[in-house]
Amino acid sequence: xxxxxxxxxxxxxxxxxxxxxxxxxxxxxxxxxxxxxxxxxxxxxxxxxxxxxxxxxxxxxxxxxxxxxxxxxxxxxxxxxxxxxxxxxxxxxxxxxxxxxxxxxxxxxxxxxxxxxxxxxxxxxxxxxxxxxxxxxxxxxxxxxxxxxxxxxxxxxxxxxxxxxxxxxxxxxxxxxxxxxxxxxxxxxxxxxxxxxxxxxxxxxxxxxxxxxxxxxxxxxxxxxxxxxxxxxxxxxxxxxxxxxxxxxxxxxxxxxxxxxxxxxxxxxxxxxxxxxxxxxxxxxxxxxxxxxxxxxxxxxxxxxxxxxxxxxxxxxxxxxxxxxxxxxxxxxxxxxxxxxxxxxxxxxxxxxxxxxxxxxxxxxxxxxxxxxxxxxxxxxxxxxxxxxxxxxxxxxxx
Amino acid sequence: xxxxxxxxxxxxxxxxxxxxxxxxxxxxxxxxxxxxxxxxxxxxxxxxxxxxxxxxxxxxxxxxxxxxxxxxxxxxxxxxxxxxxxxxxxxxxxxxxxxxxxxxxxxxxxxxxxxxxxxxxxxxxxxxxxxxxxxxxxxxxxxxxxxxxxxxxxxxxxxxxxxxx
Numbered sequence: 001x002x003x004x005x006x007x008x009x010x011x012x013x014x015x016x017x018x019x020x021x022x023x024x025x026x027x028x029x030x031x032x033x034x035x036x037x038x039x040x041x042x043x044x045x046x047x048x049x050x051x052x053x054x055x056x057x058x059x060x061x062x063x064x065x066x067x068x069x070x071x072x073x074x075x076x077x078x079x080x081x082x083x084x085x086x087x088x089x090x091x092x093x094x095x096x097x098x099x100x101x102x103x104x105x106x107x108x109x110x111x112x113x114x115x116x117x118x119x120x121x122x123x124x125x126x127x128x129x130x131x132x133x134x135x136x137x138x139x140x141x142x143x144x145x146x147x148x149x150x151x152x153x154x155x156x157x158x159x160x161x162x163x164x165x166x167x168x169x170x171x172x173x174x175x176x177x178x179x180x181x182x183x184x185x186x187x188x189x190x191x192x193x194x195x196x197x198x199x200x201x202x203x204x205x206x207x208x209x210x211x212x213x214x215x216x217x218x219x220x221x222x223x224x225x226x227x228x229x230x231x232x233x234x235x236x237x238x239x240x241x242x243x244x245x246x247x248x249x250x251x252x253x254x255x256x257x258x259x260x261x262x263x264x265x266x267x268x269x270x271x272x273x274x275x276x277x278x279x280x281x282x283x284x285x286x287x288x289x290x291x292x293x294x295x296x297x298x299x300x301x302x303x304x305x306x307x308x309x310x311x312x313x314x315x316x317x318x319x320x321x322x323x324x325x326x327x328x329x330x331x332x333x334x335x336x337x338x339x340x341x342x343x344x345x346x347x348x349x350x351x352x353x354x355x356x357x358x359x360x361x362x363x364x365x366x367x368x369x370x371x372x373x374x375x376x377x378x379x380x381x382x383x384x385x386x387x388x389x390x391x392x393x394x395x396x397x398x399x
Numbered sequence: 400x401x402x403x404x405x406x407x408x409x410x411x412x413x414x415x416x417x418x419x420x421x422x423x424x425x426x427x428x429x430x431x432x433x434x435x436x437x438x439x440x441x442x443x444x445x446x447x448x449x450x451x452x453x454x455x456x457x458x459x460x461x462x463x464x465x466x467x468x469x470x471x472x473x474x475x476x477x478x479x480x481x482x483x484x485x486x487x488x489x490x491x492x493x494x495x496x497x498x499x500x501x502x503x504x505x506x507x508x509x510x511x512x513x514x515x516x517x518x519x520x521x522x523x524x525x526x527x528x529x530x531x532x533x534x535x536x537x538x539x540x541x542x543x544x545x546x547x548x549x550x551x552x553x554x555x556x557x558x559x560x561x562x563x564x
Contacts, residue, residue, distance in 0.1 A: 020562055027561040037562035298411070298426035305425040348561050371415075371422070 011134055018127045019354030023338065027348045034377045036365040037348040039176065041240035041321075043295075045277075046288035049239065052280035053273050061272050067264040069097025069248070070275045076282040077233075077248055085208065085218050087231060089250040096256050096263060097270050101206045101234040101247035103263070106132050108202045108230045108249060109168070111258035113138035117167040122153045124324070124355035124362070126176045126204070139165070144358035147326055150315050151178035155189035162193070168200050171219060174207040177355045177364035178324040179317020184217045191222045200255075201229040206247070207320040209238035209289060212297045216319070220250075230255050237320075238289050239281045244274040296321050299367040299374060306378040310385055321368045324352065328361040330388050338363060344387075345380040400437050404429070408437055409447070416450040455550045457542060465494075465510055465539040466517045468525065469503035471532040480504055483530040492520050503535070514538060 005013065020037075027033050044050075068074060071091070078091040089095050098104040105128065113119060115137035121129050123142040133140040141161055145151045158169060169190075173182045182190070194201055201219055208216040220229040234247030249259055263269075281289075300317060307314040307325045314325035327337045334351035341347050352359025367374060404427070411423055420438060424431040441447045456463050472483045480498055484505060488496050495508040507525070511517035517536070526534050542550055 024560060024562040033561055035559070035561040038559050039563050040559060042559065301428055302422070302425050350562060371418075375422075 011137075015131050015134060020127060020350055023342070023348065023350060023354075026339070027342060030342070030346060033342070033346045033348050034369070034373050034380070035348040036367070036369055036374075036377055037350045038366050038368060039322075040242040040368065041237065041292065042368045042370065043240040043292050045240050045244070046281075046285055048288070049241070049277045049281045049285050053277040056273050056276035061276055063272060065097075065269045065272050065275060067260055067269055068095070069270055070272070070279070073097060073275045073279050073282075074248075076279050077250070080282050081231075081233070081250060085216060086221055087218055087226075087250065090253075093253045094250055094256050096249045096260050097275060098234075098247045098249060098263065099267055099270050100236065100245040101204060101232045102128060103245075103267060104232045104234070104247045104249040104259075105129070105202070105204060106135070107259040107262050108232065108251075108255070109133055109136040109138065110262050111255060112168055112200055112202070112230075114167075116165060118163060118165045119168040119170055120158060120161055120166060120199075121170045122172065122175070123357075124151070124175075124177050124352060124359040126172055127354060129170055129172070130356075133170075138168070141166070142356055142358070144356075145178070145180070146358070147313070147315055147324075147362070151175065151180040151324065152182055152186060153190070154186070155193045158190055159193045159197075162197050162199070166197065166199060168202055169194055170202045170204070172204040174211055174216070174317075174319020176207065176320050177322050177350070177352070177359070178315065179320045179322045180315070181211060181216075181318035183214070187217055187219050188222055191219055191225050194228065195224050199228070201225065202232065203229055204232045206232065206234050206237055208233065210293055210296060210321060211319040212293075212300060213318055227252050230259075235278050235281055238293070239278075239285055240292060241274075241277070241281070244271075244277065246270055246274045246278050296367065299369070299371065302371065302374055303365065303367045303378075306374070310378065310382055312385075321366055323365045323367060324359075324362050325365065326362055330385070332388070334360055334363055341381065341384050345384045347377045347380050347384075400433070400440075405437060405441060405446075408434060409441070412438075412447065412450075416452075453546055453548055455542075457550060463510065464512065464514050464517055465508065465542075466521075467537045467539065468507040468509055468521060469535040469537075470505040470507055470525065471534075472504045472530050473532055474504075475530060483528060486528055487525060487531075490520070490524060492517075492524075 023037060074091040074095045077095050078089050081087040081089060109132050113136040117138050118141050119133045119138045120141050120143055123144050130140040143153050143157055143161055145153055203219050205218055218231055220226050220231050230249055230251035232249050235241040235244060303323050304314060304316050312325040312327060314323055317323050330337060334353045338349055338351045350364040352362030352364060407427055408423060411418055420434040421431045424434045472480055474480050475482055487493060487507060492509050492511060493507055494510050497506045499506050509517055509520060511520060521534055521536055
């Protein structure tokens with residue numbers, strides 16, 4: 001018999017495990033770690049939403065739902081997208097409820113990408129975009145972004161990367177890990193290129209509500225873009241519902257229909273209790289959501305300021321809950337920096353390289369942590385940086 | 400300073416009175432000196448009238464009794480309920496007091512060391528004030544929530560992973 005490894009699909013075999021994973025294993029063994037490595041809210045799901053789920057269980061909501069998701073939920077989603085982002089979708093045919101945005105992303109890529117099709121992906125990129133493209137048989141084409149441009153991609157950069165094989169542009173703004181957002185003008189320029197070359201956009205807007213300055217503009221709202229865009233949204237980040245695994249995709253009937261086909265054969269439907277809770281979230285949970293967003297905004301300012309004081313250059317994040325400061329001047333690689341910071345000061349942050357090679361020289365810090373923890377984490381980071389600046393005296397101390 | 404700014408400072412202080420002007424300044428994108436001045440002004444104007452710790456007295460075995468007392472009052476000409484209310488409110492035993500609509504007039508929260516203390520206060524001080532028609536005393540058995548904050552949050556202890564995507 002062949003070795004078990006050899007039975008594996010070579011595509012799967014070739015993909016390395018997430019760079020975040022190693023840090024998780026390292027940090028899990030330690031005590032007293034302050035974590036800025038977490039990509040999820042530090043709030044518990046608002047009580048009214050939890051209560052709606054409990055009530056649903058008590059009433060016996062334990063069955064499958066339609067593949068698309070509960071009609072009532074899709075109608076709420078349609079209403080919400082229209083009111084919050086001026087995106088108009090038909091609840092009957094243009095919205096699909098999924099198991100988190102993660103599933104929605106996988107469905108979108110599998111529905112759109114044929115073997116050999118190229119997918120443009122701004123980098124640093126969220127960890128699953130490239131692997132999911134590969135699983136779909138596509139060819140990921142990273143578009144490296146730079147701190148000097150605020151980690152934003154430009155229309156020119158997109159245009160330059162396009163080949164006859166390019167099919168999809170994967171947008172993710174507000175961005176994880178950099179916190180970058182694109183303004184309306186930048187999106188319009190990109191949209192013009194997309195239309196000219198007849199591409200499709202998969203727009204992961206899971207952090208849309210966490211946009212701190214100005215309103216979030218979805219590329220699907222721009223002229224001629226609705227028909228060629230799949231918008232991905234969910235409940236995890238804004239409603240503090242990461243563990244519920246509930247997201248949705250909105251797009252034209254053909255895209256959503258194809259995604260639903262895959263969804264019905266692989267997932268059937270999202271959990272009904274989570275769907276019942278999500279209805280409550282959209283109907284009555286927006287106040288609590290805004291409260292949480294305000295808190296993130298306070299912490300964002302605290303964090304940007306703290307990095308400034310520590311002398312770590314950092315682009316002001318316009319959305320999500322991450323800061324992505326540069327640690328280049330320390331002379332350490334991102335991996336070394338994070339590992340030493342974890343071992344020496346018990347602060348967990350994620351090396352930028354977990355998000356692709358252009359993340360080298362950066363670290364991702366989540367500010368979904370309490371003000372007290374953030375303050376303490378920055379005190380410890382200050383100690384660490386001070387020791388780095390005085391390597392001689394530090395070694396004397398250690399000796 | 401514009402009203403919204405002041406409201407934001409007040410909102411932050413209400414969530415945590417121990418935020419320093421420095422922290423607030425960072426959170427609101429302001430200068431620490433401006434925050435400090437705004438707070439001083441709001442204290443002088445009586446907008447901020449105190450800073451409190453929210454204590455979970457359930458956790459301390461010391462004797463501390465809280466009673467909610469419904470008081471019926473006969474209103475007086477010109478001053479309505481205010482004259483009697485003010486006399487009652489001045490007692491240090493009275494921690495919170497409100498004029499209510501409905502079957503009684505004043506809701507008075509009284510704190511004492513023992514139940515006897517509270518009973519004695521109601522019988523000798525409160526009930527004997529001229530204009531007080533009747534009192535009904537309810538002793539508090541347990542507090543679950545104060546100022547919008549749950550005192551025991553057992554169910555929210557689940558820990559997040561240290562690192563997640």
